[in-house]
Amino acid sequence: MKYILFFLFASFISTAQVTKEQLNIMPWPQNISLNEGYFALTKNFKVNITGSPNERIFVGATNFLRRLDGRTGLFFNQGFITSLNEVPDAQLQINCVRSGKIELYEDESYLLDVTPSKITINATTDVGALHGLETLLQLLQNTNNSFYFPASKISDFPRFTWRGLMIDVARHFMPVDVIKRNLDGMAAVKMNVFHWHLVDDQGWRIEMKKHPKLIQMASDGNYYTQEEIKNIVKYAAERGILVVPEIDVPGHGSAILTAYPEIGSKVEILNVGSGEKGQQLKQIQKYDLERNAGIFTPTLDPSNPKTYELLSSIFDEVCPLFPGKFFHIGGDENEGKDWDSNPKIQEFKKKHNLANNHELQTYFTMQLIPMLKKHNKTLMGWEEIMTKDMSKEAIIHSWKGSNEGLVAGKSLVEAAKGGYKTVLSNGYYIDLMYGVEDHYSMDPMPKNVTLTNEEKARILGGEAAMWTELATSATIDSRIWPRTAAIAERFWSNENVTDINSLRKRLKIISFRLEELGLTHIKSKEGLLRNISNNQKSDALVDLSNVCEPLKGYSRNSEGTEYKMYSPLTLFADVCSPDASDAIEFNQAVADFLNNKSLENQAVIVSYLNKWIKMDSDLNVLSTNAPLVQSLLPLSKSLNDIAKQLLLKIDKKENADAATLNNLLEKCNSKEHADVELAVYNSLKKLVQA
């Protein structure tokens, strides 16, 4: 009887009025109101679809049922939804006015209405309805023994039309299933553009039937067949996602030139013989796939007609694989070194009155526009393509910022003012391992700059960029998620949605739910730690990973040669991720303690310090049978040493002098060990100085 009362009580509490603060929706909707009551889920829950939607809604609604069933274990009776109006009296009614198109500016809005007896999603297009289904999944609440949706009305639409994620599959190839699960993740947070960076110095990843050398010589066997590409494009379209392919030219050209060295810019001049018989021989440079990371010189020759013949023929084969209207041609980081040292190219510049390499590159890029237009594609490129004579039709992808010595988003403003449509990626380079707050606080619409409405309209949105010099298929998910969900909110939600604490709270749940899509961002960590620990169970190793973050920016593998593209990425730095969970909580605890030195607040600090002292001791034991743990011991020792001193200090016992203490503290600021940094350094410093 005690139990029964307890459960009744719990149910009563849990289905009491839910507040907005309790909801874990991301991106946060434009308008939401909560009403009294709730819709209780049962085994008989069914979905019905009406209107004139695209068939993708059947796939989406069936997947919705499976996900909801997987969470709740209710064993819904309804299986596959394959046609309109199959269950007219279903509790969830989805109505779409018309078939959605997978293109920019499509109507993606939806109205979601949850009442105690019925749920309706009304949308102009099935794309909007899919967004509504994702919101509904995020609305799910539970008591101790049941699941329900709170009665509510949501009216929602995106702020920006371009909400993208770029994945680089050239540096490390990503198999089809990795792409698919990330498309599922994108759809779950209402992103709609997948930018597929398919070619770079380290590999060509597209099966080419007319130019098989590209895969034979420049892919290491790691490429997508055309059938796989079509399949992925279809998979994306079923989730409302447009695919934008990228072939990066004229720089980043090592892969193309490995197969076609004759269109490279570099010439080698051999002096053969000597004296009168001596002659100079030009020979074509041989290129190899790049195995290092960095910016390299191999560049296509813009003065060679064969370059354009080849590219035109490549576009003829690649464009039909992608029904979308955009084609990204890269255009970044061409340093022009090989152009400068090639007399033929210098002559070409003079002949065409091209004052410098920028103008030469513009000449090159302008040749590509008609090749793409032939296939009804608009050219897009990284910001370097924006030179004075560039066609206003081109879309400018803004990426440079403080790391390149520029004001963040400078090119975005210039593009918008200059008449170009533009997309922002500066601030959204998720491979650089910055915390979620950095990305979340970056808005695609520049502050402190006055833009006309027309100029503002040219800012299409933003795109998270996942470069993969330091990510493999085993680790990429944890580099993309969950931070990209926060970026998705920035692109979708009202600009006033900026509360970092709310974000962090919701992100924990969103991250957990993303796992149901097959994403491995949580579980891959556990597998890698098993390898590092040599299969020894170890909370200590987990604890250390929860205060360490990978080196940020370009400081890991800074020369580009330590980690080759085939090097193992199974190390501690690959386990760690930004926003280290214990560090975030400790930082908060320190702030609270310094604000109010209550015994309660002090106890939290002391508990962390003791945890790290024990951790160090446990790691030393662990390391006796785990070589990969050795390099972590200095980190844990530093934390242990300062923790011991801080405990003495908090207890007001005799501790080390200021110099010694600072010395110990600074050891926690080292970037010398295992390619990670201790994310608690700043808070430790505050405690030392308090």
Next chain:
Amino acid sequence: MKYILFFLFASFISTAQVTKEQLNIMPWPQNISLNEGYFALTKNFKVNITGSPNERIFVGATNFLRRLDGRTGLFFNQGFITSLNEVPDAQLQINCVRSGKIELYEDESYLLDVTPSKITINATTDVGALHGLETLLQLLQNTNNSFYFPASKISDFPRFTWRGLMIDVARHFMPVDVIKRNLDGMAAVKMNVFHWHLVDDQGWRIEMKKHPKLIQMASDGNYYTQEEIKNIVKYAAERGILVVPEIDVPGHGSAILTAYPEIGSKVEILNVGSGEKGQQLKQIQKYDLERNAGIFTPTLDPSNPKTYELLSSIFDEVCPLFPGKFFHIGGDENEGKDWDSNPKIQEFKKKHNLANNHELQTYFTMQLIPMLKKHNKTLMGWEEIMTKDMSKEAIIHSWKGSNEGLVAGKSLVEAAKGGYKTVLSNGYYIDLMYGVEDHYSMDPMPKNVTLTNEEKARILGGEAAMWTELATSATIDSRIWPRTAAIAERFWSNENVTDINSLRKRLKIISFRLEELGLTHIKSKEGLLRNISNNQKSDALVDLSNVCEPLKGYSRNSEGTEYKMYSPLTLFADVCSPDASDAIEFNQAVADFLNNKSLENQAVIVSYLNKWIKMDSDLNVLSTNAPLVQSLLPLSKSLNDIAKQLLLKIDKKENADAATLNNLLEKCNSKEHADVELAVYNSLKKLVQA
């Protein structure tokens, strides 16, 4: 200084002479001798290949390097191996006399010689050399800060030529990456036949260009394209694995008949009108994809010429996708109900002097032999095809046993004596959730039966069978691994290798290492538990999963209708697996304690009992915010209740009377909760009765 001494000491201990008992090789080699000394791994470790191997050795050796690098974090300099004799002075020399063929009876032997300065693998074929590389990976040892191979000589070859794993992709479709990672797992334990069960009542999984209706109507969109099939066959061949496709006919026919009802056996006779105007109309039965599990009646019509036309045309399209010499046509579980009730088929039987449905099925199967022979394929079928007039060329797949009321492997002996080549799967049905010991103790070569050498030679080997009524792509790995590694040892190693304790010890390590191949058998558990716990951290839930095993045999979903093919398999029973780890340790502890009631032995028991009492309490707390935990509480309560009584008993305090105790004990024997059973029941019983 203290640390330095400590490390030196640890290194000294760890590289001391390794014994055979310390090695974790599986399957255990035919001959192994350990020598003094060791080969120390360094960053400069390189591989060289000589002889005349197939190119698959380059793929295999490159993958070997990547795996070894991932484990050791040494950052080997060597990247891709693409040709012979690239590094003549490499420390690992692989020599193969000739290119291996992917077929039965190929020479798979290898000699592995590890000396302190050099490692050599000599093999007749690259297939043997690949096996040698897997053994070498399993030989890896470590000190506290380095990795090495112990000096040793291994001469190895398989006992059976057919070492198979069957995966059913009809009941639950398994995406390409699931198949690939399981092929990697097979190669790691030297299995060489992948039997691909591609068609059953629940789906047709092969893209058909001439018969698109099969995928349009009978796959739910879940099928392999022909390109994907070729790609998988190639991937398998690169790992020395032969692929044997199965199209199950004439029973298990719902999928085929959904697309082609006109070749079904069922007739429906309609009485239209009445009186004189009345007439009987025969109409073709409509079929649907089956959503339940079980044995169903839809069966192809063996009297209809169109049946053979369709099958012949299907084989013409499917056979060329599989270069191997075998084609499995199923033939199992045809109950002939629709044959009995079809007058036309009854007439056909009489006309052809076929005494019963067995003879009719033989007639049917015999028609398929020339269709397959045309493509140079031998017909293989489940044991039901072995009737008196069956061609001796057919291969008999023995599967029935005690569950079917027969002596285990009866058909295997009959086949061998009857002149048929045969493969054993009885005893290796890994989907039935029996413990590893059951499978390990089953030998393909029957005991207690006298067979001539010729008859013995007809026993090709064995095959683990993974049916997927109760497994999805998220759970299948944990149903296959690690138990299949033990079965692989049964098929490869000497028949005297039977020590279950040695097996269990090695299996722990092998299981951990299999994870590096992308197999998810360990980490998928963690993801599913997060869902069940509603993202609450819970050791209690893990603890419960470590004493529970899914219901065995056919007792879960015994009616076949509770779990539809689209039902969630995200429940506690899907998390649990056979050989529950704590149960195995507790069972051992109880045996030890009953053998010697020392305080030490008692302490282990007491510690488990206390753990379960705490677990129950923690699970009750957890359940207040996790509906999926509710159904587990009775299990944990049963364990809690008996544990409390046993503690009293051990402490010699007053405990419940015998009847009450037995009542509590029997609650631990319940199969009523959450589709699992407590794997500690027998040991608890021993303690109660002690």
